[in-house]
Amino acid sequence: MTDTSKPKTALVTGASSGIGATYADRLAARGYDLILVARDTTRLTALAEKLSATHGIMADVLSADLSQKSDVVKVEQRLRSDETISLFVNNAGIGPNGPLLTSDLDYLDTMVDLNVTAANRLAVAAAQVFVARGAGAIINTASVVALAPHFFNGTYSATKSFVLTLTESLAAELENTGVSIQAVLPGLTRTEIFDRVGRSFDDLDPNMVMEVGDLVDAALAGFDQGELITIPSLADKALYDSYIAARGELRPHLSLNRPAGRYGIAA
Numbered sequence: 621m622t623d624t625s626k627p628k629t630a631l632v633t634g635a636s637s638g639i640g641a642t643y644a645d646r647l648a649a650r651g652y653d654l655i656l657v658a659r660d661t662t663r664l665t666a667l668a669e670k671l672s673a674t675h676g677i678m679a680d681v682l683s684a685d686l687s688q689k690s691d692v693v694k695v696e697q698r699l700r701s702d703e704t705i706s707l708f709v710n711n712a713g714i715g716p717n718g719p720l721l722t723s724d725l726d727y728l729d730t731m732v733d734l735n736v737t738a739a740n741r742l743a744v745a746a747a748q749v750f751v752a753r754g755a756g757a758i759i760n761t762a763s764v765v766a767l768a769p770h771f772f773n774g775t776y777s778a779t780k781s782f783v784l785t786l787t788e789s790l791a792a793e794l795e796n797t798g799v800s801i802q803a804v805l806p807g808l809t810r811t812e813i814f815d816r817v818g819r820s821f822d823d824l825d826p827n828m829v830m831e832v833g834d835l836v837d838a839a840l841a842g843f844d845q846g847e848l849i850t851i852p853s854l855a856d857k858a859l860y861d862s863y864i865a866a867r868g869e870l871r872p873h874l875s876l877n878r879p880a881g882r883y884g885i886a887a
Contacts, residue, residue, distance in 0.1 A: 629704040631655040633686060633695065633742070634712030636663040638811030639761060642836040643709050648675040652707065657682045657695055686712045686738040687730050696745045703753075708746040710739055710783075711761040716773035728775045735779035740786060747790055750799040757800045759843060760787045764805045764851060767863075780805075784849070791848050804839040805851045806830070 630647045634640035636658035644654055648671040656664045661683040668679035682698060684691035699705060713735045717727060743758055750756025762783040769777035787803035794801055808829045835852050842850030854860060879885040 628706045629653040629655060629702065630707040630709060631657065631682075631695075631699060631702075631705050632709040632711060633657040633684075633738075634761075636660040636667065639806070639809065639832055639836060640709070640711040641667055642832050643711065643759075643840075644671060644679075646836055646840055647707070647709075648677045648679070651675075651677065653677050653704065654679040655682055655698065655702070655705070656680070657684050657686075658712070659683065659685045686742075687733040689737075692738045692741055696742060699742065699746050700749055705749075706755065707757045707759070708742070708750075709759045709761075710743050710746070711759075712738065713761065713779070716776040718773070720774040723773065723775070731775060732779060735776070736782050739783055743786060743790065747794060747799060747801070751794065751797045754798040756798075757843070758790075758802070759839070760801070760803045762787070762803045762805050764807045764853075766805060788848070800846065802839075802843050802847060803849050804842070805849065806835050806839075807851075807853050809835050 628651070630644075630652040632640050632644050632647070632654060635644050635654075635656040637660075640658065644656055644667060648654060654668070654671065654677065656668055656679060658664055661681060664681040664683065668681050671677060672679045682695060684695050686692050686695070699708065714731050716731070717723065720728075739760065743760060746756070746758050750758070760783050763777075763780035765772040765777040766781040766784040769781060771777075784803050784805070787801055791801050809832050810829055811832050830853060838852035839850050842852070849860065851860065873880075
């Protein structure tokens, strides 16, 4: 039996601004205590104080640079040791600063460290902890470019494809454990991420850019509905269902003991 007398706590990475800060606000409004994770301690502290005052919850600050393994391990240890944590919002990440072929390789390495290595370690750690307790939930922030990689920087798209694939695979292992998982696939969202990479929303079609509050509200609605994959701007869910069905049609043909006849390989 779950002890409902214990306070519920959400740990949110990338919480100093944008999607992460908005998740923190919405979850505080739902009564969650918070552990806010990001590099910028000053901004985290200001947000923690604001949310505590506004919503009457407890908000703790955990300063960490998740491109550094030692800091990733520090957050992992908090996930493992704090028994009040029931929700992990795996949101920290950085975006591209231009086309792949003109990108700085060290920056791409940092992107992979943060978007893939840290996200993977923390998601798996949270899943292990929650399964042992028989309850908990994980929200992974992916991106719609996981479904359309040819439209965007290849390394960034690949990192978000990793998050989507990780979520789908973990979901299979988490079935009947009491632990739920969701991947959220934002499209273009009005956050600071464009400012940080030297671009502007002024260059984009405004009909393609969602406000961050709308994005998180839709993502949480999908979470409440038990969606595994949430695409906030997708009106017709049947479109995604048909994509999954088409992918399923490939499954019997993906691993066989002989090459396909169309390659002309003699038996």
